[in-house]
Amino acid sequence: MPTKTTHRVWGAIVTTVVALGASMYVANHDSEWRTLWPSLAALAVVFASGSALVGLLVGAMCGAILLAEGSFTGTVEQLVIKQFWPIFGSSWKLSAMLFTLVLGGFVALVEAGGGLQGLVRRLLGTGHAAHRRMQTTVLGFGLLVFFDGLANTMLIGRLLRSAADRCGVSREKLAYLADTTGSAVACLAFISTWIAFQLSMIREGFELAGQNEVSAYSYFFRSSPTNYYCWFALVLALVCVWREFNPGPMGGVERAARRSQKSVEVAASDVSASHWGLAIIPIAVLTLSIPVLTYVLGSDSLFPFSLSKFALAYSVAEIYVPQILVVSSLLASLGAALAYRMGMRPSAAGRVVPSSSAVFIAGVREIAVPVMILIAAWMLGAAISQLGTADWLCVSLQGRLPVYLLPAGTFVLGAAISFSTGTSWGTMGVLMPLAIPVIYSLTSGEVDMERDRLIVASIGAVFSGAVFGDHCSPFSDTTIVASIASGVEPLDHVWTQLPFALIAAFVAVFVGFVPLGFGLPAVLCLIAGGLVLWALPSVWKTVG
Known part of the structure; x- marks a missing residue:
C-alpha cells in the first residue's frame, strides 16, 4: 500500500515537472502573470511535496527559466551566477x-x-x-x-x-x-536593527514628494499607533496563550502535544540538571x-x-x-x-x-x-526581485481606491507583496517611496492636517503589510528560521500560523485602517481592535 511518503515523492516529481515545463511555455509567451509564476510554482510544489526546500528550489529554477527566456545555458548562468553566488557576496x-x-x-x-x-x-x-x-x-x-x-x-x-x-x-x-x-x-x-532602514524609507518617500525638511523619527513615532497588524498580532498571541484560543490546525497539534506531554519535573537524580x-x-x-x-x-x-x-x-x-x-x-x-x-x-x-x-x-x-532552506529562499527572492513582482503589483492596483481607503489599500497591497516575495524590507523599499508621494498627489486640495493624518496612517500601513508576509509567507527567511529553530517543518509552521495572521490582518483592515481612513482617532481604533480580539474566543470556540 502506498505510504504518505510515497505520495509526497510522486507529488514532488509531478509538480516539479509540470512547473518547469509550464515555465518554458510562459517564458516564450507574454503574460501579465509571469512575474507571479515563480511564487505560484513554489507554493504548488511545497504543498504537493511537503518540502520547503524542494519547493523553493523549484521556484528559483522557474524564475531563472523566465529570466533566461527559456535558454538552457542562460538558465544555468542565471541560477548560479545571479541567484546563488550573490548570496555569498552579501x-x-x-x-x-x-x-x-x-x-x-x-x-x-x-x-x-x-x-x-x-x-x-x-x-x-x-x-x-x-x-x-x-x-x-x-x-x-x-x-x-x-x-x-x-x-x-x-x-x-x-x-x-x-x-x-x-x-x-x-x-x-x-x-x-x-x-x-x-x-x-x-x-x-x-x-532595533530595523530602525535605520525604516527611517531611511520614510525619508526617501518624503524626498520623492518634494519634502526634504521633515523628521523621519517624528513620523515613525506618530505612525506607531497605526501599525495595526503588528499590535494586533501581539495581542492575538496573548489571547492565544491566556484564553486557550487555537484556531485551525493549531488546535490539533496542541491536543497531540498535551497527550504526549513529558513531566516538567526534573528528577533529583538527573545529572543533566x-x-x-x-x-x-x-x-x-x-x-x-x-x-x-x-x-x-x-x-x-x-x-x-x-x-x-x-x-x-x-x-x-x-x-x-x-x-x-x-x-x-x-x-x-x-x-x-x-x-x-x-x-x-x-x-x-x-x-x-x-x-x-x-x-x-x-x-x-x-x-x-536546514540553512540550505534559507539559501533556497534567497535564490527565489533574487528571481522575484529581478522579475519585478512587487512593482507589477503596485502598478496593477495604483489609482483604484478613493483617498479614505488608501491606508487599508496600502496594507492589503503590502501584505500581497510581502507574502508573494517573502521580504518585509523589500516591501517597505517598494511601497514607502510610492505611498507618501501618492498621498501628496491625491490630497493637493486638502488642508495640511488631513494630508498629514493620511500620511501617518499610510506609513503604519506599509510597516503592517510588510510584517504580514514576514509572518506567514513560506518564502520568508524569518518564517523559515522560526520553524528551523523550533524543530518544525516550515510548511507545518505556515499552516498552523496562517489562521492567526489572517485574523490579525482582518481586524487590522476593518477595525483599524478603514475607520482610520474615515477619520477615527488611531488610538481608538487600536483599543477597539484589541477588545475585538480579546472577545473573539467567546464567540469562536476552539479546542487545544
Whole structure:
C-alpha cells in the first residue's frame, strides 16, 4: 500500500515537472502573470511535496527559466551566477547564516550544561498550568529580545523547544509565538536593527514628494499607533496563550502535544540538571552584547548616556549589525562552553562526557542542513526581485481606491507583496517611496492636517503589510528560521500560523485602517481592535 511518503515523492516529481515545463511555455509567451509564476510554482510544489526546500528550489529554477527566456545555458548562468553566488557576496546573508549556525552550537552547549533544565524547573514548576506558564515565558523572552527579529526567533525557538516538549506545548505553537514576537516587536521598537532602514524609507518617500525638511523619527513615532497588524498580532498571541484560543490546525497539534506531554519535573537524580544560573549567564551575554556593541560602535562617546543617543547610535551602526550578531553569538558560545564545563558534576564520572567543542559542533551540524532552506529562499527572492513582482503589483492596483481607503489599500497591497516575495524590507523599499508621494498627489486640495493624518496612517500601513508576509509567507527567511529553530517543518509552521495572521490582518483592515481612513482617532481604533480580539474566543470556540 502506498505510504504518505510515497505520495509526497510522486507529488514532488509531478509538480516539479509540470512547473518547469509550464515555465518554458510562459517564458516564450507574454503574460501579465509571469512575474507571479515563480511564487505560484513554489507554493504548488511545497504543498504537493511537503518540502520547503524542494519547493523553493523549484521556484528559483522557474524564475531563472523566465529570466533566461527559456535558454538552457542562460538558465544555468542565471541560477548560479545571479541567484546563488550573490548570496555569498552579501555581508548580511553571510552573517545570518553564520549567526544561525553558531547559535545552534550555543544552544547545544546551554542544553548539555544542564542550566537550561534548572531554569525551566525554576520558571515553570509543575502542574496543570505548566503549558500556560511555558507560553507566557516565550512571550516574555520575545519582548525582551526586541532589538532583532532574526535573533529573537532563532534564540527563543532553539533555546526553549525541549522545555516546550516537557510542558505539553507543541513545537508549532512555539514557532508561532517566536515568529510573532520577532518581526512585530522589532518593527515597533524605536531601537532595533530595523530602525535605520525604516527611517531611511520614510525619508526617501518624503524626498520623492518634494519634502526634504521633515523628521523621519517624528513620523515613525506618530505612525506607531497605526501599525495595526503588528499590535494586533501581539495581542492575538496573548489571547492565544491566556484564553486557550487555537484556531485551525493549531488546535490539533496542541491536543497531540498535551497527550504526549513529558513531566516538567526534573528528577533529583538527573545529572543533566544544574543551577539555573549556568543558563542565565550565557543567555544574558547574547542578549545584552548586541545592544551594547551597537551602542559602542555607533556612538561618538559612551557618556553621558541617553535614550535618544542610544537610538542615534543604532542608526549610525546599521552597517555593523551583521558582524555584531556574529560576534555576540561567538561571545555567548564561549560563555556557554565555560558554563558547560562547570555543569559537569563529579557524579557523572561513570559516563563519557563529551567535550564542549564536540557538543558545539553537534549543535552546528543539526542546523547545517536546514540553512540550505534559507539559501533556497534567497535564490527565489533574487528571481522575484529581478522579475519585478512587487512593482507589477503596485502598478496593477495604483489609482483604484478613493483617498479614505488608501491606508487599508496600502496594507492589503503590502501584505500581497510581502507574502508573494517573502521580504518585509523589500516591501517597505517598494511601497514607502510610492505611498507618501501618492498621498501628496491625491490630497493637493486638502488642508495640511488631513494630508498629514493620511500620511501617518499610510506609513503604519506599509510597516503592517510588510510584517504580514514576514509572518506567514513560506518564502520568508524569518518564517523559515522560526520553524528551523523550533524543530518544525516550515510548511507545518505556515499552516498552523496562517489562521492567526489572517485574523490579525482582518481586524487590522476593518477595525483599524478603514475607520482610520474615515477619520477615527488611531488610538481608538487600536483599543477597539484589541477588545475585538480579546472577545473573539467567546464567540469562536476552539479546542487545544
